[in-house]
Amino acid sequence: MPRIRKYLNVPFKDKNEAKSLGAIWDKNAKKYFVPYYLDFTPFIKWSENTPKQNLINYDETLIQFKHALETFGLILETYPIMNGKIQRCKTKEDKGSEKSGAYLGYLDKYPAGFMQNFKTGIKENWKFRLEKEWGEAKKALNSHLYLKNKGINSAYDLRVDRFNNLLIPLRDIKGKLWSLQRISENGKKIIGVIKTKEEKEIEYLARKKGCFYTQVSLEKQDEFLICEGFATAISLQEYLNKAVIMAIDAGNLINVIEALKLNYPFTPITLYADNDLKNTNNVGLNTAKAIKEKYEDIKVFYPNLDEREAKEGLSDFNDIVVRYGIKMIKEKISELK
Numbered sequence: 521m522p523r524i525r526k527y528l529n530v531p532f533k534d535k536n537e538a539k540s541l542g543a544i545w546d547k548n549a550k551k552y553f554v555p556y557y558l559d560f561t562p563f564i565k566w567s568e569n570t571p572k573q574n575l576i577n578y579d580e581t582l583i584q585f586k587h588a589l590e591t592f593g594l595i596l597e598t599y600p601i602m603n604g605k606i607q608r609c610k611t612k613e614d615k616g617s618e619k620s621g622a623y624l625g626y627l628d629k630y631p632a633g634f635m636q637n638f639k640t641g642i643k644e645n646w647k648f649r650l651e652k653e654w655g656e657a658k659k660a661l662n663s664h665l666y667l668k669n670k671g672i673n674s675a676y677d678l679r680v681d682r683f684n685n686l687l688i689p690l691r692d693i694k695g696k697l698w699s700l701q702r703i704s705e706n707g708k709k710i711i712g713v714i715k716t717k718e719e720k721e722i723e724y725l726a727r728k729k730g731c732f733y734t735q736v737s738l739e740k741q742d743e744f745l746i747c748e749g750f751a752t753a754i755s756l757q758e759y760l761n762k763a764v765i766m767a768i769d770a771g772n773l774i775n776v777i778e779a780l781k782l783n784y785p786f787t788p789i790t791l792y793a794d795n796d797l798k799n800t801n802n803v804g805l806n807t808a809k810a811i812k813e814k815y816e817d818i819k820v821f822y823p824n825l826d827e828r829e830a831k832e833g834l835s836d837f838n839d840i841v842v843r844y845g846i847k848m849i850k851e852k853i854s855e856l857k
Contacts, residue, residue: 525553528566538566561603564627581631592635592644594621602627613639645727651697654679657687665705670751671842676735688750690731690768693738693779698727701768703750711768728768730775736763744780747792748773748804751838756792759837759849770794770807777811777818790819792837793856797830804835805856812856820856823849 530538530552539545541562543552554563582599589596595610602625611621620639626632631652636643657679660667664675666686679687685702690711692698701711711728733750734741735757746765747753753766767776777789791811794804808820825834834843840852 525549526560526563526567528552528554528563530566534566538563559601559603561601561627564602581627585625585631585633588633589623589635592642593637594623594635600625600633602631602633611637611639613637645698653681654687654689654697654700657681660686666703666707669707669842670754670838671846672751672754676754686750688733688766690728690733692727692731693783695737698731701733701750728772730772730779732768732772732776733766734763738780738784741787744784744787744789745792746773746776746780746789747837748794749836749838752792752794752836755838755841755846755849759841759846764792770803773807774811774814777815781815788817788819789815790821793820793822794836795822795825795830796835797825797827798833798835808856821853822856823852824854825852 525546527546527549528538528543528551530543535552538552542558543554543563545551546553552566554560560567582602585600585602586596589600589609593612595612595614600623601607604624604626606622606624608619609621609623610619614620621635621637623633623635625634632645634643634645660675660678660680662673662675664680664684664686667673667675675686681687681702683704685704688701688703689697690699690701699711701709703709732746733753738744741763743762744765745756745760745762746767747756748767748769750766753764757764765776765780767773773791777791780787780789791808793808796802796804805822808822812818812820823834823837823840829843834840837849837853840848844852
C-alpha cells in the first residue's frame with residue numbers, strides 16, 4: 521500500500537535548508553515532501569497544515585521546551601522530538617540503561633508539551649498551547665446558546681474556540697493561567713484540551729486543583745464570595761452586585777478556599793453552595809457542611825428547595841433564576857448554621 525506523502529509549503533529562500541534536512545522534490549506536484557523514514561519535526565514550519573496567520577518561531581519553541589524538560593529533571597542529548605508521540609528518556613535519578621522519563625510535544629498551531637518522571641511520579645504540563653489559544657480566541661457573543669439557556673445576558677470577558685465552545689480561563693491564586701474550561705452550547709463541559717491516545721497513556725491532564733475564575737482581581741475584592749459553576753457565579757454576581765469566584769465544582773471548593781485563606785487570611789469568605797437534593801448523596805450541601813466544620817468563620821448559604829423543585833432538577837441559584845427570575849433568590853436563600 522503506497523504511503524501518503526507529507527507535502528510542504530517551502531518558500532524559495534528556504535529550499536536549500538529543506539533539502540539539507542532531507543526533503544525531496546516531487547516534479548509532478550511541484551512541491552517538496554518529507555520521506556516516510558524521516559522525523560517530521562524539523563519540517564513542521566513548512567507544513568501545509570500550519571496556518572499562515574499563526575506563524576511560530578519553531579527554533580525558539582524547541583529551545584524553550586528543551587529548557588523546560590531539563591529544568592524538570594529529564595536528560596536530552598538533542599532537541600526534543602515534538603511529533604505528538606511519547607518519547608522516553610533518562611532522568612537525573614536514572615542509572616545504567618534506565619529511562620524513567622517521558623515527554624510528549626506538539627509543534628502545531630498551539631505548541632504544547634507534557635513531561636513525566638515515572639520514578640518520582642511527578643508530571644507537569646508545558647502550557648504555551650492554552651495560553652496561545654486563549655490569546656487568539658474570538659470574543660464570545662451575548663447570543664451564545666448556553667448563555668441564553670442560563671438566563672445570562674452578557675458574555676462578559678469570555679471567548680470561544682473554533683467549535684463555538686465558551687472558554688473560561690482557570691487561574692491559580694497568583695493569577696497564572698493553567699487551564700481552560702470549555703462549555704458547549706448544550707452545556708457539556710471539559711477542562712483543557714481534547715486528549716489524543718498518546719496523551720491518555722501518560723495521563724496528560726490540565727490542572728484544575730486550586731484553580732478558579734473571577735472577573736475581578738482578588739486584590740480588589742473586600743470579601744470573597746465563592747460557588748461551584750460559572751452560571752451560578754454570574755447569577756449571584758448580578759444579584760449581589762459583587763464579584764463571585766467560580767471554583768468549578770464541589771470537589772475543588774476546599775482547594776480554592778484553602779488557597780484564599782493562605783494568601784488572604786484577613787479577607788472574609790462566604791460560600792454559596794449547591795443543594796443537590798435530587799441525588800442520594802447531596803454532594804453540594806455535604807461539601808459545604810464539611811467546609812463549615814473546618815472553617816467556622818466561613819458563612820454558607822444554599823438554595824432552599826422543596827421536593828417538587830428537586831425532582832424537576834433544580835439544585836443551584838442559577839436554576840432559581842432560570843425558573844423564577846433573579847429576584848426570587850431572596851425568597852429561596854437560606855443560611856447554613
